[in-house]
């Protein structure tokens with residue numbers, strides 16, 4: 001049985017979990033939290049920065065959500081085209097994965113961390129919000145001429161959690177209707193609904209405060 005070390009409220013855990021769920025790949029979620037010190041100790045050694053998710057498949061340990069999805073596509077393939085077979089689509093999936101992680105999730109995390117700091121620095125929030133709006137604009141333009149590879153690919157696995165949380169800290173403007181639409185569409189799929197529902201009990205812990213929706 002595959003083991004995914006992570007936490008139900010963690011965006012990058014969602015990313016790997018969506019890939020597992022989309023392919024009905026049997027796995028267990030090994031909670032990384034203060035209540036499970038052995039799991040936290042495992043992650044602390046497995047990842048150079050102690051970050052999760054971490055996948056354990058027998059003796060094989062894979063870290064970093066994108067690499068986990070690449071590994072699943074190779075070793076536990078299913079109906080979901082995690083890495084599209086068309087090479088151009090595979091490039092698009094990998095490119096969008098980087099865009100969602102680096103330019104949507106990263107500024108979202110910056111805003112969350114700013115709210116967790118002893119004194120919230122409004123300049124950090126302003127800068128990260130500007131980065132998010134720029135990323136939304138880039139995506140909106142990209143989707144004008146290109147299609148997201150078919151679900152669930154590496155790109156949709158990265159898009160779902162990053163757009164979910166980004167919209168909480170910096171709402172996607174109406175001018176970015178395609179990005180807004182993609183978020184809504186992703187939130188309607190069972191693997192994403194599963195992650196959202198599993199994370200619900202932790203919403204009260206969301207540092208800027210979780211909105212009363214989704």
Ligand SMILES: N[C@@H](CCC(=O)N[C@@H](CS)C(=O)NCC(=O)O)C(=O)O
Nearest residue numbers: 010011012050051052053064065066
């Ligand atoms: N690049 C990593 C990012 C992982 C990451 O930032 N994970 C967060 C949870 S969403 C984490 O481990 N936070 C705890 C920590 O940094 O100690 C990936 O794609 O897996």
